Amino acid sequence: AGLTDKALYIRAEGWDEGLPGTAAPGTEPFFYDKGIPREKALHPDTILAWAQNGQLLEHLHGAPVRLLVPGWSGNWSIKWLRRLQVMDHMPDCWYHYNFYYYADSADSPDKELITTIGVKSIVTNPNDDTEILPKGTHVVSGYAWSGAGAITQVEVSVDGGETWHAARLEEPRDRWMWVRWSYLWDANKSGQ
Numbered sequence: 001a002g003l004t005d006k007a008l009y010i011r012a013e014g015w016d017e018g019l020p021g022t023a024a025p026g027t028e029p030f031f032y033d034k035g036i037p038r039e040k041a042l043h044p045d046t047i048l049a050w051a052q053n054g055q056l057l058e059h060l061h062g063a064p065v066r067l068l069v070p071g072w073s074g075n076w077s078i079k080w081l082r083r084l085q086v087m088d089h090m091p092d093c094w095y096h097y098n099f100y101y102y103a104d105s106a107d108s109p110d111k112e113l114i115t116t117i118g119v120k121s122i123v124t125n126p127n128d129d130t131e132i133l134p135k136g137t138h139v140v141s142g143y144a145w146s147g148a149g150a151i152t153q154v155e156v157s158v159d160g161g162e163t164w165h166a167a168r169l170e171e172p173r174d175r176w177m178w179v180r181w182s183y184l185w186d187a188n189k190s191g192q
Helices: 094-098
Strands: 009-018 030-037 047-049 066-068 081-087 120-125 136-145 179-187
Touching: 030 094
Parallel strands: none
Antiparallel strands: 009 030, 009 081, 047 066, 120 136, 136 179
């Protein structure tokens, strides 16, 4: 598009229009928008998507065009994209500092935008419906992911964090994907 050095942010606006319940009285409905720093907007993995796996996107997933910003929290991946605007300053996007931020309080002057997804993991087996596991061998498994890079190791503790054991990572292990992991646990007694 011939961006110059003055282009610092790309404001992405979606067709979803509304008025959050916490908006000031008298505020007019507005479109959902985010101001993405130029470096992240031009990253080779940040894309405008209109299809997935050879099929056009469905409305639920943001059709006809959705902005995808891998590695950052989902609020940056604008659904139902209607406009991209190149700006020389950070745009005043309402959702930046009214919903999606880190701070000590809502009134804090030191708000930090939520961007890169931190390292996360979840145990899916045994699941929440499992009350008692019998003595014996069990597969403990789950998913791990991060917005900062590929998952290269997962460790599991079955004794409240006293000891840790390397889990087996399954393929694929691509940078932006959840990685499935498993650990074979030999429980020496039954328990919760």
